[in-house]
Amino acid sequence: MSGRLYLKNQVPAILVNLIGMLALALFLLASGNRLQTVLFIFIVWLIILTAYLSVVYYVRKRYLNKLLDMTEQLEERYLIPEIMTIPEKADEQVFYQIMKMAEKSMLEKIGAIQNERKEYKEYIEQWIHEVKTPITAMKLLCENNRSPFAREILAELENINQYTEQALYYARSEHTEKDYFVREIDLCDVVHSAIADNKYLLRQSNMTITIEDIENRVYTDDKWVRFILNQMIGNAIKYRTEHPALHFSTIKTNDRIVLSISDNGIGIPKSDLPRIFEKGFTGRNGRTGKNSTGIGLYLCKRLCDKLGIGLTAYSENKGTTIALSFQMNDFVIGVQG
Template identity: 60%
Template sequence: MKYWKDRLPAVAANLLGLVALTLFLLASGSGLGVVLWIAVVWLMVLAAWLTVRCCLEKRRLEGLLKQAQQLEERYLLPEILPPPVTAEEEVYRRLMQLAEKSMLEKIAAAERERKEYREYIERWVHEIKTPITAGKLLCENHRSELTRELLAQLERITRYTEQTLYYARSEHTEKDYLIREIPLADLVHGAIAENKYLLRQNQVAVTVEEMPGLVSTDDKWVRFILDQLIGNAVKYRRENPSLRFSCVSGPGEISLLVEDNGVGIPAADLPRVFEKGFTGANGRAVQSSTGLGLYLCKRLCDKLGIGLALDSREGEGTTARLVFTVNDYITGVQG
């Protein structure tokens, strides 16, 4: 419909020309039959031209829209456009190229700023680890009730600094992981050891069931994920808190279950727990919640090919399931 509206001036001009030609032919003594024949031919040619032009334009524009939809970076559309046909199209294409150039310059500047900020965060985290480690050593060498309390707080600081570092690196995890076969039990015991003072301070009863088998993953990233799950279990604990680690084997996979008896997650919040910045009802009750822990866990699991799911009932606790894929070769070795 828009096409035909745009062609109204051309149609009006043709009709005026046809009327003028008709009047001229009649005035010059031409027969009415000849005049009508010329008018019919004129209208038929005009209708055919408009119809063919409409079909060709529709096909061309639909092709451009399809190309644009398939293009991930759509600001690069001027690079795939066909050569302009008219002077007007040439002007529009030039305008689009100018807009594209401006966009590319802004993207390049934004990427430079993000890279510089990420590098600063990484340097800061590495620098801050030195006084944290020194503080831990001082506390270890002067054991008392106060230093045990300090050690628990230092573990929390370490977790938050690690969260900052992993958040900065989460877009480029492929540059910072090493996949190898690791006993699942080593991952669990390592994460517990890193949080032992926090667990002891909050009197969390930890149970680790037998975990036979190997998984192919990066131990540093998985240990970070477990640190976040342990931290959440402590943060949202109830009286007599407990934490249980167990393993379930299935066809081609091994699942690590991390179960707590904490406050649980409301059913309305459960579908959104992996969203960035989402804290939910529990997070609003705990002022230290950032809404980044589970978001990072899910993002890193997706990068590493690990399945992550939460099952929770309010007032009963939460179970996190980490699903590691096991190939046939590893399964045969473990058997």
């Protein structure tokens, strides 16, 4: 609370006191009192008034600063009436009631929005699970009737499946802790599963795949890591050049295992690199006819943060390397050492 503003608010009270002091002084002088007596009373009155205003200012400032500190520490600041003490002054009680009404209205709106989001999320998840049934049926039909046309259909079905998976994981990414299951997994198995998920797209793009030294075991959720790898493979296919190649490898450090996915595609411009994990950011490459949504890498980063996996990207104009860094605890290091 500003001292200048406080004094400005107290101007009416100060003026009333000054008028009262002047009236009393005139009355005392008219009654035959000495000037020194009148001045003494005048000075005492001023001292009492100044002391009163100072004490009130100090007490109010301390109370309001405490209230501000409590508000700053709250995540949901509209809940401040719940931790406030009910004021004693009549005008302050009016404002307190207004805040309580605003809080109630806010809670009702938040509850309604949360219910809408929950219903929408459940609908999206249900729709995705339902749409996967015809996708699986079409894949079986195409695999049982092998032809160049069927292989093209299978590649497009993998594309569709990847987009549906992206939508499903986006819907679930807000509460991943309810969906993931951390256990010891073999990175080699997850990498091969992700490659199998995209086998027709990889074959269609004539992608050369090499796998080197990935016989490592880590503790994480294989389903979520598989989804992340699918996004990386999809990007390598989307932004490929002539004679595309994809390379998987791991490096073991003191307490981490780093899985690297490298391609020889068009790369990422240096100016775009710091922002590729931002939601909706498509970059220069995404705006040149690649139909990028800016969701894939954002989801990967979000899921990696939830799982405690480090995610970094490197690119030198041509080719991109994505590194997934898995933390190992002392027990795992002892077993694998």
